[in-house]
Amino acid sequence: MNLCSKLVFFYLSLHFTMLHFTIMSHAQTFTVSEDLRTKYYEEEFERVNDDLTSFFDQVEKGEIKADLIIGSHQPFVKSFLEYFKDLSKIENGEETQFAIPELVNFYSIGNNQFMLKMVWPNKENATGINSIADFVVDLSTDKIKYGLPLDYRTRYWKKETIGTVTYYFRDEINKARANVFNQKNLEFAKKFNLDPQVLTVYMVDQYQEFLDLTGLRYYPEDNGKCRDGYGVDQGLIFAIDNNEDFSHDLLHLYMGLKYDYLDRNRTAEEGMAYDLGNAYYTDAAGEMIELDFLIEELKTYIKKNSEVDLLKLYTSDEKIFKYIAPEISVQRTISGIFYREIERRKGFDSAVDYVLSGRTQRLKGVFLKIEEHLGINKENFNEQLKMLVGF
Ligand SMILES: [Zn+2]
Numbered sequence: 001m002n003l004c005s006k007l008v009f010f011y012l013s014l015h016f017t018m019l020h021f022t023i024m025s026h027a028q029t030f031t032v033s034e035d036l037r038t039k040y041y042e043e044e045f046e047r048v049n050d051d052l053t054s055f056f057d058q059v060e061k062g063e064i065k066a067d068l069i070i071g072s073h074q075p076f077v078k079s080f081l082e083y084f085k086d087l088s089k090i091e092n093g094e095e096t097q098f099a100i101p102e103l104v105n106f107y108s109i110g111n112n113q114f115m116l117k118m119v120w121p122n123k124e125n126a127t128g129i130n131s132i133a134d135f136v137v138d139l140s141t142d143k144i145k146y147g148l149p150l151d152y153r154t155r156y157w158k159k160e161t162i163g164t165v166t167y168y169f170r171d172e173i174n175k176a177r178a179n180v181f182n183q184k185n186l187e188f189a190k191k192f193n194l195d196p197q198v199l200t201v202y203m204v205d206q207y208q209e210f211l212d213l214t215g216l217r218y219y220p221e222d223n224g225k226c227r228d229g230y231g232v233d234q235g236l237i238f239a240i241d242n243n244e245d246f247s248h249d250l251l252h253l254y255m256g257l258k259y260d261y262l263d264r265n266r267t268a269e270e271g272m273a274y275d276l277g278n279a280y281y282t283d284a285a286g287e288m289i290e291l292d293f294l295i296e297e298l299k300t301y302i303k304k305n306s307e308v309d310l311l312k313l314y315t316s317d318e319k320i321f322k323y324i325a326p327e328i329s330v331q332r333t334i335s336g337i338f339y340r341e342i343e344r345r346k347g348f349d350s351a352v353d354y355v356l357s358g359r360t361q362r363l364k365g366v367f368l369k370i371e372e373h374l375g376i377n378k379e380n381f382n383e384q385l386k387m388l389v390g391f
Pocket residue numbers: 001248249252270273280
């Protein structure tokens with residue numbers, strides 16, 4: 001989920017009236033706010049000011065030189081800084097133009113490093129703000145380097161490695177959950193016949209905290225978003241609801257490493273991720289919701305609603321589990337039941353074959369494969385599913 005969520009930003013400014021935007025295709029790459037106070041670090045500011053044009057030139061081209069990146073997790077940092085291009089891109093008919101960002105803050109964070117705050121204009125309205133991002137420049141060598149605020153903003157955090165996974169956190173981690181996640185990583189690697197992924201997890205309370213740590217101070221498309229994660233990007237994970245077990249998206253990652261995107265049936269793969277990983281979201285107690293639990297809840301639902309048309313419930317994906325968590329899907333639960341049963345009866349290769357029924361096929365692909373592997377079709381769907389749920 002949100003694995004490749006690109007950053008698209010818009011915002012109506014209330015008080016940044018000092019911003020004056022120019023939209024140009026080339027040449028000027030940024031402006032400096034008239035209100036910027038640089039008197040404390042004039043020399044350093046001049047150095048950065050001279051260098052930023054070349055940096056934003058690279059951003060505009062979507063390719064920042066790797067030796068300009070500083071900090072931990074540099075492949076992640078590089079790809080994240082390259083998103084700046086999307087913050088400034090303005091589609092104007094055939095032509096793509098780039099809105100010029102304005103530098104509005106510049107201050108020392110120690111060790112020859114400075115934090116910069118940049119504001120991008122609104123795509124629709126040149127008097128508004130599209131997005132705001134903080135980033136770090138390092139002046140300790142001849143060549144100015146660039147990074148995210150992630151290291152700085154987590155500098156007092158603790159760090160602990162559990163097997164293949166390194167956690168960064170404030171107080172403590174739940175070792176039982178961390179062990180489950182490590183075991184899942186090893187289990188997936190074995191199943192897919194790949195090396196286990198080496199992973200880093202930042203324990204954040206919610207999605208907005210991820211945005212703050214990475215410097216995306218304003219990101220309107222994600223306004224109000226709390227319970228989502230950011231997938232696994234270059235081995236880096238930001239936890240959902242401060243939960244150590246990110247195995248749902250880890251399963252998607254392994255599938256992506258091994259199989260072609262267009263072959264992967266999303267409905268079936270969500271079932272696989274529900275079964276082998278978890279349901280991605282946490283319950284009210286902050287625990288990951290597991291397929292075993294959802295199967296019991298589905299059984300209870302069927303008992304209470306004896307006339308329910310399960311085929312219709314599956315295809316409509318009616319939100320019957322809202323009381324557990326608003327995002328939980330009965331369609332994914334049932335897809336998970338099919339996945340589990342195919343793997344139990346016929347093994348992992350057949351279960352993968354069910355998932356590889358095509359990106360565009362969705363339910364059509366699922367029905368083809370459950371007929372092939374389990375003999376389930378639209379006619380016997382109700383009775384067969386009831387049997388699998390334990391009636
Ligand atoms: Zn998923």
